[in-house]
Amino acid sequence: MAIARQGAPDAFHLLTKPTGAVCNLDCSYCFFLSKEMLYPGSRFRMADELLEAYIEQLIEAHSQVPEVQIAWQGGEPTLMGLDFFRRSVELAEAHLRPGQRAAYTIQTNGTLLDPEWAAFFRRYNFFIGVSLDGPEEFHNHYRRSVDGENGFRRTMHWTRGVDAALFRPRDVRLFGDGPVFLYVGRVAVEKNIETFLRLDLPGKKVVVGGGPMLAALRARYPRAIFTGKKLGEELAECYASADVFVFPTIQDGFGMVLAQAAASGLPVLTTPHSAGADLVHEGRTGWILPARDPSAFAERLAWCAANREGLCAVVEHAYSRFRPRSWDDVAADFTALCERTLAVAS
Numbered sequence: 001m002a003i004a005r006q007g008a009p010d011a012f013h014l015l016t017k018p019t020g021a022v023c024n025l026d027c028s029y030c031f032f033l034s035k036e037m038l039y040p041g042s043r044f045r046m047a048d049e050l051l052e053a054y055i056e057q058l059i060e061a062h063s064q065v066p067e068v069q070i071a072w073q074g075g076e077p078t079l080m081g082l083d084f085f086r087r088s089v090e091l092a093e094a095h096l097r098p099g100q101r102a103a104y105t106i107q108t109n110g111t112l113l114d115p116e117w118a119a120f121f122r123r124y125n126f127f128i129g130v131s132l133d134g135p136e137e138f139h140n141h142y143r144r145s146v147d148g149e150n151g152f153r154r155t156m157h158w159t160r161g162v163d164a165a166l167f168r169p170r171d172v173r174l175f176g177d178g179p180v181f182l183y184v185g186r187v188a189v190e191k192n193i194e195t196f197l198r199l200d201l202p203g204k205k206v207v208v209g210g211g212p213m214l215a216a217l218r219a220r221y222p223r224a225i226f227t228g229k230k231l232g233e234e235l236a237e238c239y240a241s242a243d244v245f246v247f248p249t250i251q252d253g254f255g256m257v258l259a260q261a262a263a264s265g266l267p268v269l270t271t272p273h274s275a276g277a278d279l280v281h282e283g284r285t286g287w288i289l290p291a292r293d294p295s296a297f298a299e300r301l302a303w304c305a306a307n308r309e310g311l312c313a314v315v316e317h318a319y320s321r322f323r324p325r326s327w328d329d330v331a332a333d334f335t336a337l338c339e340r341t342l343a344v345a346s
């Protein structure tokens, strides 16, 4: 049955909790575990018929856009078992329209993952959020397992990957000759994009992305190029057409665009409010600058514009020595780790 679309957005992000509030951890701050009490007698397992109806309607509601986000959260969603997620992908692939794709995401505490899960996530390119809790003393105090054991030593530091086959240097100049200064990401106030757009720089400023500030910034900065949201090959060509990546955010999580820019061979200018501090090698692959210091951005970008040779050296160094890890690298490390762990356990 077709869904009435009057006034409905073309796309939206819906987090679905297939196990409701049920979790195999018992974190002291969890606001959600107590929700179990709201549904006495519930099995807290999404039924197969409901799963099918949900996936079908979610895809139907996205009939106007090329991508549907299918996102799972908990409680702990992996308690549903791997077959549930296999079925969800099978249903999605059956209902997607020609040319449409699904972006799968899952938020998990990671405790049940093993090589089989890893292979499945890799195959369908799942975006995975694993929730951890900072240093050992905090983690062990707040993030308790149901049996009361401390869990920090069961967790570890892990890095994200980047699609290295897609994001790479290319012989393309979509925006003409340089210098081309590029921002990619949501066009929203917390990204502090105006610090960049206000600067008096030679060359071109390009903003790739959509968001609530897009119309206002377009009107205020008519000389900048605003492409709107780009994905896949189009996005990769935008990166490859630039000379410097500028990400002046004042509030961010990881900042996946930083890894994509680095994989595309761009030097990165960013702030301490993202994973920049982990990804950027100061002075060798880019620079970390205070978010609220426009003069620091102006000075560094002017240097980039005036020192094309020096900039080339940064690009070459960044690309040859500090290429971000590909998803294949990350998946291979994860699988190897699981195999080592299983070998020790057996």
Ligand code: SF4
Pocket (backbone or CB within 6 Å): 023, 024, 025, 026, 027, 029, 030, 031, 032, 033, 074, 075, 076, 109, 131
């Ligand atoms: S892992 Fe998440 S859902 Fe589970 S108890 Fe902790 S905070 Fe709650």
